[in-house]
Amino acid sequence: xxxxxxxxxxxxxxxxxxxxxxxxxxxxxxxxxxxxxxxxxxxxxxxxxxxxxxxxxxxxxxxxxxxxxxxxxxxxxxxxxxxxxxxxxxxxxxxxxxxxxxx
Numbered sequence: 636x637x638x639x640x641x642x643x644x645x646x647x648x649x650x651x652x653x654x655x656x657x658x659x660x661x662x663x664x665x666x667x668x669x670x671x672x673x674x675x676x677x678x679x680x681x682x683x684x685x686x687x688x689x690x691x692x693x694x695x696x697x698x699x700x701x702x703x704x705x706x707x708x709x710x711x712x713x714x715x716x717x718x719x720x721x722x723x724x725x726x727x728x729x730x731x732x733x734x735x736x737x738x
Contacts, residue, residue: 705718
């Protein structure tokens, strides 16, 4: 016996297109949420960069504080003679008369 396919037995073409389009849209948004410009992977990269920049900022603030300390110690208001002597030796290569240089 031959089975007759009626309209109610076969899948509707409109429903198939609807589900295919819904699946494609869901796939697109899922991909964008994971790997897009504002996705999860990009967020991990941004957090890692923020950590590196925070460490650099802390290091630079420490260097600035050290430089400000040296600048203050060599200023006209407060003169550190030991620091002045050290700078004259390292920058200008000066020596005292009673010192001997060994190379």
